[in-house]
Amino acid sequence: MRVVILGSAAGGGLPQWNCRCPICSLARAEPERVRPRTQSSIAVSPDGTDWLLVNASPDIRQQLFDNPVLHPREGLRHSPIRAVLLTNGDVDHVAGLLTLREGQPFTLYGTNGILGSVNDNRVFDVMAADVVRREAISLDETFEPVAGLSVTLFSVPGKVPLWLEDETMQIGAETETTVGAMIEAGGKRLAYIPGCARVTDGLRARIEGVDALLFDGTVLHDDDMIRAGVGTKTGWRMGHVPMRGEGGSVEALAPVAIGRRIFVHINNTNPVLVEGSSERSDVESAGWTVGHDGLALTL
């Protein structure tokens, strides 16, 4: 199985267009100290030929340009992307669907809860119904979006997308609106969980023994955004478990056997983004890799 991290940043990317926090400022001024990153997406293939895109970020056009394996290969119009899977309805995971118009056939997969919000929004009808098939997938049902690649979706603690929040919103609920994906090919397993509000026993059991885990690295501490002075929201309020502190993912996932553990969906306020920082070496010495765009794995 081949895996490429197309975008390793959370919503907004790095630098975020309107942000002058120290980390965004460094990403502009000293990219060798803070690598710029695009928004959250990966591509997975059983053979390097046909690809599944998991999440379609607003930066997708740049991401496809930057990764030649995803370029058109034959005839006048072509794409090696056979299917797109959504793990939630966040803007950073669905806005790229608007770029995938132009009459290119593929299948769009997601739970009813996630696909429903796309179906309800008519702007997504730019993906022509006669060429882009939308297929709802039940939790825990294994399906094959690309020949040779098996995928199973499972619920993780989360919340509805920011743009769908209302007074009934529950944080940490395990529903169809935030899912992880277990992706298998050739006897290898990848768990992709870019959004997760809390590490539970069920999650630990689910990912035990995977060859690689790509996991929610939005915030280092629950109060990153407050510490950075850019907002009042905690990680919990955004539906993201912190790396460190009470209930932090580094400690909570330490007992689980995992081949490679890599943080993705990293918010631009997270100090682990700074190369050589003590925060970076702290998570690295706990066995984690801080993901970056273009990081590729062969499992």
Ligand code: MLT
């Ligand atoms: C998140 O992951 O919390 C969302 O992407 C936030 C957003 O939609 O801006």
Ligand code: MN
């Ligand atoms: Mn997000």
Ligand code: ZN
């Ligand atoms: Zn910033």
